[in-house]
Amino acid sequence: MRVPILILVTLALASCTLKPVETVYHEEKDVTRFTAKAFKTTTRNKGIVLVARRECPGKVICTDDEIKLTVKHADRFSFLKGKDLVLATDRGSINLNERDYSNTYSLRSKAKDGTSGVLTEQFLIWLSESEFLKAAHAEQATLNIGDYAFKLSSEERVPWQIMMDKERLLEIMDEEQKREYGQYQHENKEKKQLDLRNKRLVSEAAESTWELVKDSKDPEEFRYFLEQFPNSPFAVPAKLKLKQLERDKN
Numbered sequence: 001m002r003v004p005i006l007i008l009v010t011l012a013l014a015s016c017t018l019k020p021v022e023t024v025y026h027e028e029k030d031v032t033r034f035t036a037k038a039f040k041t042t043t044r045n046k047g048i049v050l051v052a053r054r055e056c057p058g059k060v061i062c063t064d065d066e067i068k069l070t071v072k073h074a075d076r077f078s079f080l081k082g083k084d085l086v087l088a089t090d091r092g093s094i095n096l097n098e099r100d101y102s103n104t105y106s107l108r109s110k111a112k113d114g115t116s117g118v119l120t121e122q123f124l125i126w127l128s129e130s131e132f133l134k135a136a137h138a139e140q141a142t143l144n145i146g147d148y149a150f151k152l153s154s155e156e157r158v159p160w161q162i163m164m165d166k167e168r169l170l171e172i173m174d175e176e177q178k179r180e181y182g183q184y185q186h187e188n189k190e191k192k193q194l195d196l197r198n199k200r201l202v203s204e205a206a207e208s209t210w211e212l213v214k215d216s217k218d219p220e221e222f223r224y225f226l227e228q229f230p231n232s233p234f235a236v237p238a239k240l241k242l243k244q245l246e247r248d249k250n
Contacts, residue, residue: 020159089138136160
């Protein structure tokens with residue numbers, strides 16, 4: 001009896017440690033995916049599973065990005081296809097019809113009635129950050145699929161709230177992730193490359209301009225140089241040259 005009990009305890013502990021939001025960095029794409037804990041809701045003998053996810057370029061917690069909401073249904077026959085989706089909340093309704101539909105069929109899987117063959121359908125829906133925040137923080141929320149109304153409890157939507165709140169998201173991360181995403185955020189590669197390219201262009205422009213003005217006797221040219229390139233390595237000699245010309249002029 002001890003072995004089954006130990007297995008049950010292990011499984012119980014594992015379920016307790018499941019994070020409300022999983023943070024995974026994908027190095028090959030240089031993106032971080034934040035995935036809220038999936039939850040299932042049923043009505044009139046129909047069940048759906050909802051998963052919310054956001055992607056950020058690099059190792060950062062980004063803002064103003066679209067959120068992907070996945071709605072899945074699995075049974076013998078089609079249910080989602082062709083139906084309108086509206087998320088009704090006490091903060092207003094959200095149209096969810098900007099979506100992609102897909103499905104797969106498996107003969108090996110068993111339907112609820114025990115027969116072979118399951119059709120798995122999926123809606124992939126894009127939501128703006130403001131719309132998703134409305135859905136996450138509403139006191140009451142109901143997902144209407146055609147004439148079916150699926151209630152989304154506030155408890156089930158807590159992971160959605162955490163995913164959109166940087167401080168709460170950091171709290172559930174492990175120590176290394178807290179360091180990377182909190183103290184030392186890595187910008188995405190494209191932005192880094194663009195910043196380096198811009199710095200190089202500014203440096204080249206400063207060097208070329210300095211070559212043009214370094215032997216000038218006109219103080220205005222050195223003032224112009226310092227206005228345009230205040231952080232250039234040539235700023236110090238430019239200041240010295242300007243002071244010398246101003247002293248000679250007086």
